[in-house]
Amino acid sequence: MISKKMQIAINEQINAELWSAYLYLSMSMCAESHGLKGIANWFYVQWLEEQDHARILQKYMVSQNARVILKQIDGVTVDWKSVKSLFEDTLDHERNVSAMIHNIMRQAKEENDYATENLMLWFVEEQVEEEESASDILSDIEILGDSRYGKFSLDKYLAERKYKMAEPLE
Numbered sequence: 001m002i003s004k005k006m007q008i009a010i011n012e013q014i015n016a017e018l019w020s021a022y023l024y025l026s027m028s029m030c031a032e033s034h035g036l037k038g039i040a041n042w043f044y045v046q047w048l049e050e051q052d053h054a055r056i057l058q059k060y061m062v063s064q065n066a067r068v069i070l071k072q073i074d075g076v077t078v079d080w081k082s083v084k085s086l087f088e089d090t091l092d093h094e095r096n097v098s099a100m101i102h103n104i105m106r107q108a109k110e111e112n113d114y115a116t117e118n119l120m121l122w123f124v125e126e127q128v129e130e131e132e133s134a135s136d137i138l139s140d141i142e143i144l145g146d147s148r149y150g151k152f153s154l155d156k157y158l159a160e161r162k163y164k165m166a167e168p169l170e
């Protein structure tokens with residue numbers, strides 16, 4: 001059984017993951033409205049993955065006899081001024097999420113809560129990947145430039161991304 005304080009922290013994280021999902025869906029809709037179907041696909045996969053993150057935490061709460069309390073999901077930005085700004089916001093957002101995950105990890109260590117620590121290890125690794133992929137795409141945008149051809153090439157390769165269910169849910 002996890003502590004009450006930990007239950008609250010994980011509950012907050014579930015809300016944050018659902019907000020992330022909502023943010024990426026909004027980014028996907030924004031890209032789609034500009035005819036950038038590949039970029040829209042990349043963010044759509046993000047939206048699915050964020051829901052997986054919430055689901056992993058929700059299942060963990062159930063395993064610990066803890067009740068998940070769903071909260072209101074705050075609104076999100078609806079328009080971005082460029083493709084680059086979409087990915088800059090993604091990287092900023094993922095860095096914030098990493099900090100939240102690290103706080104839960106720190107709390108688990110303080111409480112000698114090995115079960116939560118173990119679960120958080122998966123999230124720590126996941127955040128390394130999240131930050132790396134946003135940062136890699138930003139590097140590609142720098143190389144390709146903001147030309148029509150650049151946007152076209154990026155859109156083509158981001159169209160290839162496919163959703164794969166998060167490993168802890170398999």
Ligand code: MG
Nearest residue numbers: 017020050053
């Ligand atoms: Mg996440």
